[in-house]
Amino acid sequence: AQSVTQLGSHVSVSEGALVLLRCNYSSSVPPYLFWYVQYPNQGLQLLLKYTSAATLVKGINGFEAEFKKSETSFHLTKPSAHMSDAAEYFCAVSDRGGGFKTIFGAGTRLFVKA
């Protein structure tokens, strides 16, 4: 069965600093991995996805994530935080045989300080 763990329910960075949000997954078959962002009072929107192609995936708004099979990780990074990046971020995993089910992590709230 799939599972996903996001390390840190809250992350705070200064504007211009590196953003690193951690995600570890568990899947018995090759996974499909996603990062979603949720701004206040909105639905989730896709930042990026990994579907067994390149291990370094680039997404919208300057975010990227690297799939590391040996570490079962899919951490999200952005070189320089912007105030507008403040939001809730969700890592998610699905796989063939998962029966249409995508498992979402508990979320990480990103705060950006001026």
Added chain:
Amino acid sequence: DTAVSQTPKYLVTQMGNDKSIKCEQNLGHDTMYWYKQDSKKFLKIMFSYNNKELIINETVPNRFSPKSPDKAHLNLHINSLELGDSAVYFCASSSGQEGLGEQYFGPGTRLTVT
């Protein structure tokens, strides 16, 4: 030209009432979902339909009943509302085999039961 729309956006009602939330997607996707997001932002899958067939039915009280009149619509009816039903409910849709594509979320319906 919203991809996934939900109505209403806000719903305030009293315990014991029955209410419905409607969802429509114009993306041509085969799979639709209902999620419940609690006050701690945890996202829990409730139901999923693929081509109008129920494929995911998580441990949800049978007071909750989904209905999919066609591939583009998935509605959620809730009977005998309880305080614990207060949450934000999200509809989503996805494409691809086994729903493995990314999910597109609606803006959410904030349900408050008093």
